[in-house]
């Protein structure tokens with residue numbers, strides 16, 4: 001492709017994206033294809049000869065689009081959102097254009113320093129503890145996902161514990177970690193990868209509000225100590241995936257301090273709400289945490305992937321993850337004056353992700369980001385009232401922020417069938433969870449273009465599906 005062709009097709013793709021956002025509602029929200037259908041549209045072997053780019057682009061509409069579930073539809077309410085915005089998309093494009101691999105400060109100083117500064121900005125923006133700031137002993141880094149952040153936290157905690165126990169990181173011994181029954185599955189995955197063993201991740205009971213029961217946490221830590229095990233890590237969730245419950249960080253933090261455990265807090269989606277001072281309850285007690293992560297790629301207008309991961313003491317992370325083979329040696333690293341973010345993550349290489357976050361934060365400003373969050377919370381609150389006004393339904397748990405969990409009183413089957421019915425219309429998309437063994441619907445308001453009218457129309461569609469099944 002020549003530079004002129006690149007300009008031409010680049011403009012065409014940007015136009016295509018703008019048209020996509022303008023018309024996204026014409027597509028069925030959930031892809032309607034069956035397994036294998038997209039694969040069948042693709043040749044079994046790669047092209048031998050170069051193909052004209054027009055033909056490749058045409059295949060986006062023909063081959064790719066039928067297999068897209070439209071996370072950017074304003075009628076998408078499933079899981080947690082995956083936000084995008086035009087400034088962020090442009091940041092991604094520029095990152096691809098620069099083609100930087102920012103493993104070390106010296107491989108592109110701007111890639112590192114912009115990231116450090118933007119992560120420090122977020123401390124101000126969200127009211128995060130000062131101990132996370134890079135100008136002290138802490139610091140923030142962009143990871144691909146909350147799962148990676150949790151794994152890094154667990155590795156740092158494991159090695160800190162073993163150093164503290166006067167052992168080498170290679171020594172064996174039953175280390176035990178703790179997370180609530182409703183903690184994200186990434187904690188269990190991390191325990192497996194970190195060599196702790198999934199069986200040594202203790203499941204802590206949830207109290208009636210689905211938050212971690214701290215009495216059970218304490219009891220299980222004590223029982224493990226008595227059995228000669230080595231409790232070392234707790235993962236608390238600030239906004240669980242299932243019902244957006246908030247583990248009590250202050251109480252968990254004080255137990256961690258008492259027994260010398262690392263506290264990692266996962267604020268994957270709800271963490272973004274802290275841009276609004278009135279929603280900072282989401283991380284009350286966070287100053288007791290050793291590490292924290294949240295995903296601007298969920299609810300802060302920044303494209304996937306972008307997880308912000310903070311540690312109180314960056315040396316703990318560096319002890320666990322630093323590497324310096326001869327071929328990466330350079331004067332800047334040797335000077336000790338720079339950050340090499342390869343030592344703060346699992347892979348060596350890294351993308352220039354800070355660009356999209358920087359573009360987003362500047363293009364919206366703190367005010368724009370707050371409006372984005374507040375709008376969704378207000379819409380979810382209206383939805384909650386509509387549901388509560390219909391005696392056929394019950395709200396499950398006190399809803400917070402932008403997630404409403406509810407169920408029809410008629411039992412699991414009608415809820416499952418109504419969900420499948422509305423999702424198969426393509427006009428909206430919701431998902432479910434299980435609470436105390438019951439099938440519960442989750443309606444999460446978080447796509448940037450979702451309005452009150454979208455949610456009202458979707459609720460009416462859902463309510464009528466229920467009424468047709470009653």
Ligand code: PLP
Pocket residue numbers: 080144145146147148184186237239240241266267268269295307
């Ligand atoms: N933690 C929580 C609380 C989540 O809700 C999710 C995803 O929804 C994750 C972790 C995993 O996020 P990621 O895809 O960034 O690993």
